Amino acid sequence: MYWLGDWRRIPICTFFKDARLVFKADSLGREILSIALPAAMALTADPIASLVDTAFIGQIGPIELAAVGVSIALFNQVSRIAIFPLVSVTTSFVAEEDSLSEASPEREDSRCLEAGPPMDAESKELLPQKGGNVHNSDFVGESFNMVKEEHKRRHIPSASSALFIGGILGLIQAIFLIVAAKPLLNFMGVTSDSPMLHPAQQYLTLRSLGAPAVLLSLAMQGVFRGFKDTKTPLYATVAGDVTNIALDPLFMFVFRMGVSGAAIAHVISQYLISAILLWRLLEQVDLIPPSMKHMQFDRFLKNGFLLLMRVIAVTFCVTLAASLAARQGSTSMAAFQVCLQVWLAVSLLADGLAVAGQAILAGAFANKDYDRATATASRVLQMGLVLGLALAFILGTGLHFGAKLFTKDADVLHLIQIGIPFVAATQPLNSLAFVFDGINFGASDFAYSALSMVLVAILSIICLLILSSAGGFIGIWVALTIYMGLRAFAGFSRIGTGSGPWEFLRSS
Known part of the structure; x- marks a missing residue:
C-alpha cells in the first residue's frame, strides 16, 4: 500500500514531480525562463567571443591557434579558481538578503527586532542591527538598510563584499599570470623549444592585464543574479563582446599585431563590461557599507x-x-581547443537554468518555503534534461559542417571530426551536472558540493592519465565523458536520497 499510495514521498520521485508541466508557461515556468534565458545568453556570449577569436587566429596558422588555445585554457582555469567561488557565493547571499529584506518592513510594524521572525544565526547577520526604538521610522529605515524603495539605493552587504574581494583577487591574478607565464606554459606542455611558446606567452601576458576587470564584472554579475536580474549582465556582456569581435580583425590584420591584437581587443572589451555593470549597480545599491562589520568577510x-x-x-x-592534449603536439592541441570551446560554450546554456534555480531556491530556503524549493528543483532539472537532448542533436548534426570555420588544416579537421561525437553525446550529462550545481548552491549546500567534487576529480584524474596514455586524443574525451557523468551522479544522489538540506523530502 505504501508504494501505491505514498510513492511520491520517496525523495528520488522529486525528479519526476509534475513532469507534464515542464513546458507549461505558469508563474514558476515564466520566472525560471525570465532569469535563465538572459543568463544563458550572457554566459555563452564570452565563449562565443572566444570562438570568434579562435576562428580569426586559426587563419594565421595552426601553431598560433594551438598556442592561444593553451593560453586561453590556462587563463580561464586560473580565473575560475577565483571567479567561481566569488560569483556563486555572491548570488546565494544577495538572493537571501534580498528575500529577507522584502519581508522585514512588513513584520517590523508589529514587533520589535528581538522578537522578530525565526531565522538562523547566519540569516540574522544579514540584517544590520542597531539599538533604539524599533517603532521609530528613522530607525527602521536605518536598521533595515536593504529595504527596497523606488527612488532610494539599497544597502546589500554582500554586494560591497563581493566587489572588494573581486578587485583584490583580480589584481593578484594579473600579477601572478604575468610573472609566472612561462613556467605555467611549461607545465601545460609548451616547452622552451616549442614554436608555441612565444605566441602563447605573448597572448597570456597581455590578456592577464584584463584580470581585474574580469573578476569585478563577474562579481557584479553575481549581485545582479541575486536580484534575479540577468538582463543587465546580458546587455553589458553583449556590448563588450561585440566590441571585442569588431576590434579583433582591426588589431590582428589591419595593424598586423597577430595574437597580441586578439589579446588587446579582449582586454578592452572586459573593461567596457565592467564599467557598464558598475554604472548600473551604483544606481541601485549603495556600495559604501555603514561599517566594516557589515561586510561579512x-x-x-x-x-x-x-x-x-x-x-x-x-x-x-x-x-x-x-595539458595532455598539448603534450601530443600542436595538431592535437588545436583540435582539442576547438572541441573544448564548443563543448563549453554550448554546455553553458544549461548554466542559465542553474542560475535561475540558484536564485529562486536561495530565497525559498531563506523563507523555509519547501514546496517552492521542491517545485523549482524539479522544474529546472526537467528543463535541463530536455535542453541537453536538444543540444546533443543540434551539435551531432551541425558541427560536422561548421568545423572548417575554425581551421583549414586537414590534420586538425580530422581530429575535430573524431571529437564531435563526444562533444554532442555529453550534452545531457553536462546540462544535468550544471543544473545540479545551481540547485546545491541555492540550498547553500557548499560543503557537499566541495567534498563530492574532490572525490569526482580524483577518479577523473586517474581516468585521464590512464585513458590518454592508452587512447591518445580519443582517450582524453572518453575520460572527460566519465568526468561529467560522475558530476551529474553526485548531484543526483544528494536530492535522490533526501539528505542534507533536502531531508525535508522524506516527510513531505
Missing part, C-alpha cells in the same frame, strides 16, 4: 573556501586534459 571566506576546494578540483581536471 567571515561568511564569504568560510563558504568561499569550500567552493575554492571544489573549483580547484574542476580546474585541475580540465587543465590536465588540455
Whole structure:
C-alpha cells in the first residue's frame, strides 16, 4: 500500500514531480525562463567571443591557434579558481538578503527586532542591527538598510563584499599570470623549444592585464543574479563582446599585431563590461557599507573556501586534459581547443537554468518555503534534461559542417571530426551536472558540493592519465565523458536520497 499510495514521498520521485508541466508557461515556468534565458545568453556570449577569436587566429596558422588555445585554457582555469567561488557565493547571499529584506518592513510594524521572525544565526547577520526604538521610522529605515524603495539605493552587504574581494583577487591574478607565464606554459606542455611558446606567452601576458576587470564584472554579475536580474549582465556582456569581435580583425590584420591584437581587443572589451555593470549597480545599491562589520568577510571566506576546494578540483581536471592534449603536439592541441570551446560554450546554456534555480531556491530556503524549493528543483532539472537532448542533436548534426570555420588544416579537421561525437553525446550529462550545481548552491549546500567534487576529480584524474596514455586524443574525451557523468551522479544522489538540506523530502 505504501508504494501505491505514498510513492511520491520517496525523495528520488522529486525528479519526476509534475513532469507534464515542464513546458507549461505558469508563474514558476515564466520566472525560471525570465532569469535563465538572459543568463544563458550572457554566459555563452564570452565563449562565443572566444570562438570568434579562435576562428580569426586559426587563419594565421595552426601553431598560433594551438598556442592561444593553451593560453586561453590556462587563463580561464586560473580565473575560475577565483571567479567561481566569488560569483556563486555572491548570488546565494544577495538572493537571501534580498528575500529577507522584502519581508522585514512588513513584520517590523508589529514587533520589535528581538522578537522578530525565526531565522538562523547566519540569516540574522544579514540584517544590520542597531539599538533604539524599533517603532521609530528613522530607525527602521536605518536598521533595515536593504529595504527596497523606488527612488532610494539599497544597502546589500554582500554586494560591497563581493566587489572588494573581486578587485583584490583580480589584481593578484594579473600579477601572478604575468610573472609566472612561462613556467605555467611549461607545465601545460609548451616547452622552451616549442614554436608555441612565444605566441602563447605573448597572448597570456597581455590578456592577464584584463584580470581585474574580469573578476569585478563577474562579481557584479553575481549581485545582479541575486536580484534575479540577468538582463543587465546580458546587455553589458553583449556590448563588450561585440566590441571585442569588431576590434579583433582591426588589431590582428589591419595593424598586423597577430595574437597580441586578439589579446588587446579582449582586454578592452572586459573593461567596457565592467564599467557598464558598475554604472548600473551604483544606481541601485549603495556600495559604501555603514561599517566594516557589515561586510561579512567571515561568511564569504568560510563558504568561499569550500567552493575554492571544489573549483580547484574542476580546474585541475580540465587543465590536465588540455595539458595532455598539448603534450601530443600542436595538431592535437588545436583540435582539442576547438572541441573544448564548443563543448563549453554550448554546455553553458544549461548554466542559465542553474542560475535561475540558484536564485529562486536561495530565497525559498531563506523563507523555509519547501514546496517552492521542491517545485523549482524539479522544474529546472526537467528543463535541463530536455535542453541537453536538444543540444546533443543540434551539435551531432551541425558541427560536422561548421568545423572548417575554425581551421583549414586537414590534420586538425580530422581530429575535430573524431571529437564531435563526444562533444554532442555529453550534452545531457553536462546540462544535468550544471543544473545540479545551481540547485546545491541555492540550498547553500557548499560543503557537499566541495567534498563530492574532490572525490569526482580524483577518479577523473586517474581516468585521464590512464585513458590518454592508452587512447591518445580519443582517450582524453572518453575520460572527460566519465568526468561529467560522475558530476551529474553526485548531484543526483544528494536530492535522490533526501539528505542534507533536502531531508525535508522524506516527510513531505
